[in-house]
Amino acid sequence: MMSTYDELYRKEWQWQEGDLTVTRSMQWSGPGCHNGCGLLYYTKDNKIVKIEGDPNSPYNQGRLCMRCLNLTESLEHKDRLKWPLKRIGERGENKWQRISWNEALDIIEANVRKIQKEYGPESICGMVGTGRNICWQVPLLTYAGFGSPNFGYSFLSGDSCFSPRAAFIAVTHGDFSVCDCSQFHEDRYDNPEYKVPEVILIWGNNPIHSNSDDFLGHWIVELMKRGTRLIVVDPKLTWLAGRAEYWLQLRPGTDAALGLGMLNVIINENLYDQEFVEKWTYGFEELAERVRQYPVDKVAEITWVPKEQIEEAARFFAQAKPGAIQWGLKVDQSVAGVPAAQAIATIGAICGFIDIPGSNIYIRDAYDILSSYGTGYEEFLSPEMRAKRLGDEKYPLKRMGVGPTAHADSVLVALETGKPYPVKMLWIQTSNPIANMGADAPRLYKAIRTTDFNVVVDLYMTPTAVACADLVLPAGMSPERNGYKTWWHPLRSTSKIVQYYECKSDEQIVLEVGKRLAPQNFPWETDIDLINWMFSRSATYKEDFQTLQQKVTDYQKYEYKKYEKGLLRFDGETGFNTPTGKLELYSTLFAEWGLDPLPYFEEPPYSPVSTPLKSKEYPFILTTGARSLEFFHSEHRQLKTMREFHPDPLFDINSEIAAEMGIQEGDWCWLENHNGRCRQRAHLDPALSRKVIRAEHGWWFPEMEGSEPALFGVFDSNSNNLTEQCQNGPTGYGAPYANTICKVYKATEENSLDLPSLVVTRKGGF
Amino acid sequence: MSSDRYGLLIDYEFCTGCHACEVACKKELNLVVGQWGLKVYQDGPRKLENGKWEYNFLPVPTSLCNLCADRVKEGRKPTCVHHCQAGVIEYGTLQELSKKMNEKPKTVMYSK
Ligand code: SF4
Ligand code: SF4
Ligand code: SF4
Numbered sequence: 001m002m003s004t005y006d007e008l009y010r011k012e013w014q015w016q017e018g019d020l021t022v023t024r025s026m027q028w029s030g031p032g033c034h035n036g037c038g039l040l041y042y043t044k045d046n047k048i049v050k051i052e053g054d055p056n057s058p059y060n061q062g063r064l065c066m067r068c069l070n071l072t073e074s075l076e077h078k079d080r081l082k083w084p085l086k087r088i089g090e091r092g093e094n095k096w097q098r099i100s101w102n103e104a105l106d107i108i109e110a111n112v113r114k115i116q117k118e119y120g121p122e123s124i125c126g127m128v129g130t131g132r133n134i135c136w137q138v139p140l141l142t143y144a145g146f147g148s149p150n151f152g153y154s155f156l157s158g159d160s161c162f163s164p165r166a167a168f169i170a171v172t173h174g175d176f177s178v179c180d181c182s183q184f185h186e187d188r189y190d191n192p193e194y195k196v197p198e199v200i201l202i203w204g205n206n207p208i209h210s211n212s213d214d215f216l217g218h219w220i221v222e223l224m225k226r227g228t229r230l231i232v233v234d235p236k237l238t239w240l241a242g243r244a245e246y247w248l249q250l251r252p253g254t255d256a257a258l259g260l261g262m263l264n265v266i267i268n269e270n271l272y273d274q275e276f277v278e279k280w281t282y283g284f285e286e287l288a289e290r291v292r293q294y295p296v297d298k299v300a301e302i303t304w305v306p307k308e309q310i311e312e313a314a315r316f317f318a319q320a321k322p323g324a325i326q327w328g329l330k331v332d333q334s335v336a337g338v339p340a341a342q343a344i345a346t347i348g349a350i351c352g353f354i355d356i357p358g359s360n361i362y363i364r365d366a367y368d369i370l371s372s373y374g375t376g377y378e379e380f381l382s383p384e385m386r387a388k389r390l391g392d393e394k395y396p397l398k399r400m401g402v403g404p405t406a407h408a409d410s411v412l413v414a415l416e417t418g419k420p421y422p423v424k425m426l427w428i429q430t431s432n433p434i435a436n437m438g439a440d441a442p443r444l445y446k447a448i449r450t451t452d453f454n455v456v457v458d459l460y461m462t463p464t465a466v467a468c469a470d471l472v473l474p475a476g477m478s479p480e481r482n483g484y485k486t487w488w489h490p491l492r493s494t495s496k497i498v499q500y501y502e503c504k505s506d507e508q509i510v511l512e513v514g515k516r517l518a519p520q521n522f523p524w525e526t527d528i529d530l531i532n533w534m535f536s537r538s539a540t541y542k543e544d545f546q547t548l549q550q551k552v553t554d555y556q557k558y559e560y561k562k563y564e565k566g567l568l569r570f571d572g573e574t575g576f577n578t579p580t581g582k583l584e585l586y587s588t589l590f591a592e593w594g595l596d597p598l599p600y601f602e603e604p605p606y607s608p609v610s611t612p613l614k615s616k617e618y619p620f621i622l623t624t625g626a627r628s629l630e631f632f633h634s635e636h637r638q639l640k641t642m643r644e645f646h647p648d649p650l651f652d653i654n655s656e657i658a659a660e661m662g663i664q665e666g667d668w669c670w671l672e673n674h675n676g677r678c679r680q681r682a683h684l685d686p687a688l689s690r691k692v693i694r695a696e697h698g699w700w701f702p703e704m705e706g707s708e709p710a711l712f713g714v715f716d717s718n719s720n721n722l723t724e725q726c727q728n729g730p731t732g733y734g735a736p737y738a739n740t741i742c743k744v745y746k747a748t749e750e751n752s753l754d755l756p757s758l759v760v761t762r763k764g765g766f
Numbered sequence: 767m768s769s770d771r772y773g774l775l776i777d778y779e780f781c782t783g784c785h786a787c788e789v790a791c792k793k794e795l796n797l798v799v800g801q802w803g804l805k806v807y808q809d810g811p812r813k814l815e816n817g818k819w820e821y822n823f824l825p826v827p828t829s830l831c832n833l834c835a836d837r838v839k840e841g842r843k844p845t846c847v848h849h850c851q852a853g854v855i856e857y858g859t860l861q862e863l864s865k866k867m868n869e870k871p872k873t874v875m876y877s878k
Contacts, residue, residue, distance in 0.1 A: 005842075007841075008842060061853075063849055063851045063853065064790075064851070066784070069789040069849060070789055072793075094874055218851040220853055221851075221852045221853075225823065239821060242819045629785055644800070645785060685811075687811045694863055728839045
């Protein structure tokens with residue numbers, strides 16, 4: 001039967017199509033993703049039979065990536081956790097007993113009370129990964145339930161994803177800025193105020209693959225169709241780099257130097273926006289003085305980017321009308337992560353590409369419904385308890401509350417040394433730190449097994465859960481939970497439409513555990529009550545979850561040029577939300593805290609420059625964390641369709657050097673350095689530098705034995721055998737995940753007798 | 767050429783090689799591992815003499831492609847068209863598509 005398109009794709013929340021119920025919702029995980037694309041669930045008898053992209057969602061306009069198109073495979077996978085499990089063997093034996101939720105809550109309550117009494121609430125750490133909708137739920141449980149100030153990322157060294165950028169920009173601009181792809185307008189590219197950026201400078205990310213930070217990579221393609229031209233800063237020739245006017249192929253970890261070099265050109269050639277700089281910025285003279293230390297030929301030498309390219313790209317960007325910067329993860333992942341972010345954002349700032357249509361625009365959580373990691377911070381912790389947060393003693397930014405997380409490396413040190421106090425319990429929700437996220441995976445493996453009690457909440461049994469959990473709780477996937485997203489705009493809802501065995505949503509789990517531990521802090525009956533409480537904390541949002549559910553998405557009118565309209569500062573004055581009221585090119589707060597107030601470059605801890613001798617033995621620069629279309633970090637490895645596309649871990653190596661070394665496409669090779677080794681298969685890339693290796697992360701093998709020594713093969717191909725912890729910038733932020741060193745050699749039968757998982761779990765490590 | 771023959775038009779200037787169309791198609795046709803209703807091919811990256819790079823992706827329908835007959839009958843777009851992340855696949859009569867092809871360089875057309 002033929003229907004019209006509008007009958008098939010309606011704007012209401014739910015409708016009936018034959019014997020199928022169609023529900024409009026948003027995918028914000030699990031499985032993981034940073035985005036929240038609109039989709040249509042077609043259900044019958046508590047079963048999702050079909051999923052399509054929602055053409056009426058302005059966010060993704062009907063389009064979906066391969067992961068959502070394959071979502072039913074994940075929802076129905078035989079290996080999903082179905083009910084709470086209690087460990088019955090030793091840690092690492094993968095022996096479990098099914099228990100009820102009530103028994104699980106009893107066990108949690110008994111252990112938490114005991115640890116709180118013996119060591120203090122601060123000995124309990126709440127930890128998350130990224131991607132699943134857990135930004136506010138786990139902090140709330142940590143602060144209001146455990147009574148501990150130690151919420152953080154699970155061993156993400158230097159908190160080096162998003163946080164370094166966010167911390168720096170909070171201090172100097174007062175607000176987070178993103179590349180304007182019209183995403184905050186309901187009418188998108190047709191919005192009368194919107195302007196297509198003439199040039200986008202894509203720095204340290206491949207948005208088509210990563211889709212990170214609530215930014216859908218293919219928006220860039222839509223802008224390219226409308227005339228946008230690109231500059232791409234990346235060691236890898238991505239598809240976008242191949243289509244760019246300028247591809248700046250930098251040495252991994254030298255982003256700050258490249259940024260300073262471009263600033264040098266823009267300032268010395270007077271290409272900046274003098275009016276904007278004079279009127280709205282602070283510290284230009286000091287900045288101009290600083291960039292003199294970074295002449296372009298010196299920068300070319302540091303970064304490997306030819307001088308002419310730096311100059312031409314800087315001019316091309318500065319003369320755009322307007323330009324915008326799409327920055328990403330790799331900016332954060334060096335010891336100079338914060339100054340790199342500072343240099344890059346300053347390029348846009350002095351060109352005046354700030355908060356005007358098609359530039360870098362400021363954005364906060366929708367309706368200021370604060371759903372970030374700070375949730376529950378102020379109200380549930382005494383100042384004394386708050387002051388005990390790990391890492392605060394070392395880092396002023398942390399102490400001042402710029403970034404409300406316990407410093408990940410400091411948590412690790414506390415676990416290992418008992419200093420400044422012991423850590424006795426980990427609550428790990430949506431994270432698999434020994435497969436991913438934490439640097440130096442073998443070191444973490446040892447540390448997480450030293451506690452008295454650990455809980456892991458996840459979708460599948462993971463290597464981390466087998467290695468360290470005493471209790472494993474099953475979390476619901478996206479269509480099995482009620483939730484919302486205020487990460488930027490619009491405000492979106494996700495609706496629970498099916499139930500899978502005994503899984504509970506992250507909200508429900510946090511609520512039920514919280515009610516047991518601190519009933520006075522968790523007065524709500526249902527997950528929806530809890531969500532409505534979150535909404536009620538916003539001064540501007542006046543509706544409830546049910547209303548939002550029926551709207552699916554809710555856009556606020558987006559205002560440009562907020563600094564001219566008095567919309568950024570809390571006192572309502574014009575200007576920026578900083579101590580000087582200006583956009584600070586020179587950070588007054590950094591200066592006050594004894595940090596360098598201006599951008600600068602620092603060599604990675606290991607590089608041909610900082611460790612020339614070591615680099616003779618390990619001649620390649622190793623960058624890790626390259627994104628795949630099929631997987632979100634360590635997730636999706638169970639799914640046959642994803643593994644059909646991407647069966648094995650891959651590293652990129654330059655084709656010529658591979659030929660010289662006798663390495664062919666698909667050969668298993670060892671990547672090794674002083675810290676450890678892992679094996680992946682070679683992918684030959686003619687465009688990669690001869691001196692760079694680009695390895696994947698997050699690999700484990702759900703098809704392998706879960707118990708030790710195999711532990712799902714979690715260390716065998718793990719690029720985090722080669723990265724290290726506790727190498728952070730002076731702010732505490734930034735870590736060299738993407739710029740260490742290694743050597744490469746072919747894997748043979750003789751050199752592969754002891755696989756890393758056996759070495760780590762049975763032989764004491766590398 | 768009869769005017770009611772249908773086909774697909776691909777703008778390969780903007781195909782990013784994201785493979786969403788392949789998965790969409792696999793799900794629609796219920797294909798087993800190793801079978802495809804369309805396959806995305808990659809050319810490059812290869813350096814040209816002028817220093818630029820040739821780097822293209824191109825989806826090619828296989829003999830299993832039925833132009834999403836069931837979906838089209840219901841009034842939907844073929845699933846690869848609906849879901850293509852770059853919006854580069856169009857469905858229509860060969861006549862409509864060739865008109866569009868005339869206006870946009872770097873396109874290919876498939877007839878069924
Ligand atoms: S980016 Fe992909 S996985 Fe993420 S919500 Fe959108 S379609 Fe789903
Ligand atoms: S039209 Fe349908 S059957 Fe043909 S390639 Fe596209 S998705 Fe597959
Ligand atoms: S979905 Fe579109 S952009 Fe992605 S590979 Fe297929 S045709 Fe290309």
